[in-house]
Every structure is written in structure tokens, then in C-alpha cells.
Amino acid sequence: MLKDYLRLHFIVLLWGFTAILGKLISLPPVELVFWRTLLASIGLLGLLLMRRQSWRIGAADTARLLGVGTLVAAHWITFFLAARLSSVSVCLAGLATLALWTSLLEPLILWRPVRFYEVGLGLLTMVGLYIVSQAELNQLLGLSVAIVSAGLSALFSVLNSKFVKRHTPTQLTFYEMTGACLSILLFLPFYSRYFTNGAGLHLSLHGNDWWLLLVLAGVCTVYAFSASVELMKRISAFVVNLTINLEPVYGILLAVYFFHEKMSAGFYVGTAIILFSVLIHPVLDQWNKRRQRQPAAAEVLV
Numbered sequence: 120m121l122k123d124y125l126r127l128h129f130i131v132l133l134w135g136f137t138a139i140l141g142k143l144i145s146l147p148p149v150e151l152v153f154w155r156t157l158l159a160s161i162g163l164l165g166l167l168l169m170r171r172q173s174w175r176i177g178a179a180d181t182a183r184l185l186g187v188g189t190l191v192a193a194h195w196i197t198f199f200l201a202a203r204l205s206s207v208s209v210c211l212a213g214l215a216t217l218a219l220w221t222s223l224l225e226p227l228i229l230w231r232p233v234r235f236y237e238v239g240l241g242l243l244t245m246v247g248l249y250i251v252s253q254a255e256l257n258q259l260l261g262l263s264v265a266i267v268s269a270g271l272s273a274l275f276s277v278l279n280s281k282f283v284k285r286h287t288p289t290q291l292t293f294y295e296m297t298g299a300c301l302s303i304l305l306f307l308p309f310y311s312r313y314f315t316n317g318a319g320l321h322l323s324l325h326g327n328d329w330w331l332l333l334v335l336a337g338v339c340t341v342y343a344f345s346a347s348v349e350l351m352k353r354i355s356a357f358v359v360n361l362t363i364n365l366e367p368v369y370g371i372l373l374a375v376y377f378f379h380e381k382m383s384a385g386f387y388v389g390t391a392i393i394l395f396s397v398l399i400h401p402v403l404d405q406w407n408k409r410r411q412r413q414p415a416a417a418e419v420l421v
Contacts, residue, residue: 123354126346135368138202141198146321152303153322157336158336163344164293183282184282186298187298188301189302197264201214201261206261206382208386211366213266214366215394218400220272220273222240223241224273224277240399243396246389255383255385279295289344364394
């Protein structure tokens with residue numbers, strides 16, 4: 120069991136490493152995500168064939184998952200863009216608002232009741248964001264883009280919850296990566312004409328880009344995903360979610376190590392508040408589920 124926990128933390132460390140890779144690869148964000156999704160799609164198809172799992176699903180769900188893939192592409196493009204517009208640490212501080220976005224979107228999309236402790240944690244997150252924004256005014260644009268990226272991530276995560284009961288996670292991710300790749304492919308001519316200032320596309324890879332992309336797509340996406348799915352069979356969802364929330368922590372530590380990023384004291388105070396609200400969320404969620412089960416258990420005893 121200890122080996123499984125260590126492996127889970129290693130996977131979360133890999134996810135935190137994606138912002139570092141996005142900063143190191145010379146490609147612009149759109150071209151970078153195109154290559155990542157293309158290579159990830161090929162890798163996931165190979166994984167399905169190797170495991171002899173069916174990759175065929177209904178036409179309606181195929182269309183829906185390809186559509187969700189468009190959100191995945193938008194999330195990754197804004198994520199890597201935020202890392203370019205600001206420091207990696209500021210980018211990850213904005214990304215840590217994922218739990219806040221999820222608590223706002225789930226009641227709207229899934230029609231579940233609003234949880235008041237999530238409202239409180241959301242307000243606490245807003246306080247942390249305000250402190251970070253005031254401490255790093257020169258990086259406000261990057262922080263704003265990262266917050267939007269977190270909202271897109273929360274949106275496709277909530278939408279995924281509708282499909283996860285009908286299809287395997289590998290199937291879901293394969294179609295979403297394919298949808299992300301196809302949506303970028305369709306967007307490239309428009310992007311090249313209106314968003315590159317006449318410079319055109321930069322799809323060619325230079326220097327270390329090839330192996331960095333293979334690490335990003337193969338290790339941080341295909342391997343990390345398939346290994347996390349395997350671990351979920353032996354580790355509770357609560358522990359998995361709690362550990363995944365450490366991704367911004369690992370990412371910020373990696374940014375300090377690789378780029379020697381030194382932020383203001385206000386940044387660390389605000390980020391600590393955001394991370395506290397993120398890490399305490401699954402604990403309160405678990406407590407709420409136990410509290411809801413207690414009346415039912417009492418009725419049985421009566």
C-alpha cells in the first residue's frame with residue numbers, strides 16, 4: 120500500500136511538472152497543445168489496443184466527447200499561455216481555484232444542492248486571490264488567464280461525470296484528446312491569420328522540443344493517466360482527490376528549483392490561503408457524506 124501512495128504522489132508530481140515543460144518548450148501555446156493532444160491520442164489508442172479494450176462507442180456520445188475535447192484544448196492553451204504571461208508559480212496559484220469553480224458549476228449543471236461549506240471555502244479562495252493579485256500586480260494578466268483556465272478545467276470535469284458511468288476512463292480520454300486535437304486543427308488557419316501578427320504557424324520542433332514533448336505527452340499525460348486509473352482501484356477516491364490537490368504545491372516547488380522563482384511575501388500568504396481551502400475541501404466533503412449517512416443509520420437501528 121505504501122508503494123501505491125508513493126506512486127500516486129509521483130503521478131501528481133508529474134502533473135505539476137507540466138507547467139515547467141510548457142515553459143521550456145519553445146512552441147507557442149496553441150501549437151504546443153496541438154502536438155501534445157496528437158501524441159496523447161496516438162498513445163491512448165495504442166493503450167486501448169494493447170489492453171484489447173474496445174475503442175468504439177455510440178455516435179451520440181462520440182460527438183459529445185469530441186465536443187468536451189474542445190474544452191480540454193481551450194484549458195491547456197490558456198494554461199500554457201498563463202505560464203508564459205506570468206511566472207509558473209502565479210500560473211499555478213490561479214489554477215488552484217479549480218475547486219472553487221467546481222463548487223460553482225456542479226449545482227448549475229448537475230442540479231445538486233449548494234453546499235454551504237463550499238460557499239465559505241469559495242469566499243476564502245477569493246481572499247487568497249485578492250492578496251496574490253495585490254502582491255503581483257505586474258503579473259495580473261497571467262493570473263487572470265490561469266483562473267479562466269481553471270474554470271475550463273472544472274467545466275469539462277463536471278461534464279465528464281456524466282459519461283464516466285457509461286464508458287471507461289481510457290475511452291473517455293482518448294476521444295477527448297482526439298477532439299482537442301481536431302478542434303485545434305480546425306482552428307489553426309484562423310489562428311494563423313488573425314493571432315500570429317503575420318508570423319504564421321510554428322509547428323516545427325527545435326532543439327530539445329522533441330523529447331520534452333514526448334515527456335509531456337507520453338509520461339505526464341498517457342502514463343500518468345493510465346497509472347492513476349489503476350491506483351484508483353486500490354486507493355479510495357478521497358485519498359486520490361486529496362493528493363491531486365497537491366499539484367499546485369509540487370508545481371510551485373518545481374518552479375523554485377528549475378527557474379529560481381522568488382515571489383513576494385504577499386504571494387505566498389495568498390497562495391497558502393488558496394491551497395488551504397483546496398486541501399480542506401475533500402475533508403469537509405467526506406465529513407458531509409458521513410453526516411448525511413448518520414440519520415439513515417439511526418432509522419435502521421430504530
